[in-house]
Amino acid sequence: MAIRVITDKCIGCGICVKVCPFDAIDMIDKKATIKDNCTLCGQCVEACPVDAIVKDEEEVQSKINIDDYKGVWVFAEQRSGEVLNVSIELLGEGRKIADKRGVELSAVLLGKDLDENAEKLVKYGADKVLKVDHEKLENYTTDAYAKVISDLIEDKKPEIMLIGATTIGRDLGPRVSAKVATGLTADCTRLEIDEEDGKLLQTRPAFGGNLMATIVCPNNRPQMSTVRPGVMEKAKYNENAVGTIENIEVAFKDGDLKTEVLEIVKSEKETVALDEAPIIVAGGRGVQTIEGFELLEKLSEKLGGVVGASRAAVDEGWIEHSHQVGQTGTTVRPKLYIAAGISGAIQHLAGMQSSDCIVAINKNPDAPIFKVADYGIVGDLFEVIPELLEALDNVDDIVTALKAVES
Numbered sequence: 202m203a204i205r206v207i208t209d210k211c212i213g214c215g216i217c218v219k220v221c222p223f224d225a226i227d228m229i230d231k232k233a234t235i236k237d238n239c240t241l242c243g244q245c246v247e248a249c250p251v252d253a254i255v256k257d258e259e260e261v262q263s264k265i266n267i268d269d270y271k272g273v274w275v276f277a278e279q280r281s282g283e284v285l286n287v288s289i290e291l292l293g294e295g296r297k298i299a300d301k302r303g304v305e306l307s308a309v310l311l312g313k314d315l316d317e318n319a320e321k322l323v324k325y326g327a328d329k330v331l332k333v334d335h336e337k338l339e340n341y342t343t344d345a346y347a348k349v350i351s352d353l354i355e356d357k358k359p360e361i362m363l364i365g366a367t368t369i370g371r372d373l374g375p376r377v378s379a380k381v382a383t384g385l386t387a388d389c390t391r392l393e394i395d396e397e398d399g400k401l402l403q404t405r406p407a408f409g410g411n412l413m414a415t416i417v418c419p420n421n422r423p424q425m426s427t428v429r430p431g432v433m434e435k436a437k438y439n440e441n442a443v444g445t446i447e448n449i450e451v452a453f454k455d456g457d458l459k460t461e462v463l464e465i466v467k468s469e470k471e472t473v474a475l476d477e478a479p480i481i482v483a484g485g486r487g488v489q490t491i492e493g494f495e496l497l498e499k500l501s502e503k504l505g506g507v508v509g510a511s512r513a514a515v516d517e518g519w520i521e522h523s524h525q526v527g528q529t530g531t532t533v534r535p536k537l538y539i540a541a542g543i544s545g546a547i548q549h550l551a552g553m554q555s556s557d558c559i560v561a562i563n564k565n566p567d568a569p570i571f572k573v574a575d576y577g578i579v580g581d582l583f584e585v586i587p588e589l590l591e592a593l594d595n596v597d598d599i600v601t602a603l604k605a606v607e608s
């Protein structure tokens with residue numbers, strides 16, 4: 202599709218320049234000229250009084266044979282030798298899509314000393330693991346990983362490739378998609394497959410989370426998505442599952458790799474792995490101050506969890522954005538989510554309502570958070586949390602006493 206100006210008809214009235222919401226039309230020599238930032242919205246076509254601007258509707262012809270592409274791939278991301286939860290979630294989602302399409306589900310595993318993780322991926326439902334074991338892949342680098350995966354795609358032609366929208370996934374996905382000349386939908390929160398034609402309907406928040414956009418990639422393959430951690434259900438572990446592990450040999454030529462990891466230094470900036478945490482104690486505007494969050498920190502430490510927050514608390518500057526849960530923060534699915542002083546706005550619920558157990562502490566008995574809570578405590582968090590801490594101390598004392606009696 203394209204927007205085209207029929208120059209013979211254009212009278213240079215400039216109406217199109219005025220109506221274009223994207224400033225994508227210039228008047229050059231009294232003729233409308235469409236710029237590269239045109240979004241094909243078509244407002245100029247509607248507005249032109251002399252029909253000098255037209256939209257060419259012809260379908261873009263695919264340069265590849267789409268039928269050659271088969272199978273669903275999941276990039277199995279690892280950190281410090283551990284496969285991330287998001288990759289297990291993607292195996293769960295990939296399994297559903299592969300079954301609907303009647304194709305194989307493969308995990309793509311890059312790194313060093315991968316035998317144990319390859320077995321694990323089979324037990325989480327991968328029919329096949331494409332294992333690329335090489336010392337240059339021990340630590341993630343964009344050029345090495347993007348090269349290996351794009352070469353694999355060109356060789357084996359998967360129909361769909363799913364990658365976690367982690368910092369690594371957000372770097373890797375676009376590089377791979379550019380190398381293999383296909384589209385990528387970033388930061389998806391829902392995936393559906395059209396069983397008939399195999400189109401992947403990729404849904405993601407757009408315009409700052411104010412609307413949900415569903416995007417398809419009709420003319421190129423693979424259809425690639427990065428998917429937010431925490432939104433899909435994890436694949437079930439099955440000790441007896443069987444699958445094949447294919448060892449892929451790679452060789453890097455001079456010039457293939459432009460970066461080398463010399464040392465890994467932990468950032469001093471505070472970050473928190475919310476999406477991996479089994480317990481989250483989250484606070485909202487009701488927590489009132491930075492000191493209020495110290496109380497939440499105590500409770501989360503006691504429970505072996507991490508601290509989360511609503512956007513209101515982040516906007517107040519009481520806690521870093523990396524702790525924000527919700528539509529424009531992190532989506533989480535912990536075993537236990539304690540929401541203290543959080544009202545339960547829809548954008549917050551979107552990021553935490555799939556948690557296994559939700560405990561809400563709020564002064565207002567009508568707060569919407571209670572509608573999704575498994576346990577609700579109506580009360581002042583500055584009274585409730587100290588009581589919880591005391592009760593947990595008592596439990597510790599009882600456990601210590603019991604151990605002393607046993608020994």
Ligand SMILES: Cc1cc2nc3c(=O)[nH]c(=O)nc-3n(C[C@H](O)[C@H](O)[C@H](O)COP(=O)(O)OP(=O)(O)OC[C@H]3O[C@@H](n4cnc5c(N)ncnc54)[C@H](O)[C@@H]3O)c2cc1C
Binds near residue numbers: 486513531544545
């Ligand atoms: C496009 C968009 C994206 C957004 N994305 C996000 C997002 O990712 N995450 C997010 O959280 N929000 C997001 N928001 C903001 C969201 O709409 C709400 O404004 C926000 O979640 C409210 O935060 P809160 O519940 O902490 O504050 P409030 O709504 O002000 O609620 C405070 C609650 O604390 C209770 N309270 C007060 N004092 C106490 C006390 N002493 N003890 C117990 N309870 C107490 C009150 O009864 C109240 O229920 C987004 C909004 C938009 C428009």
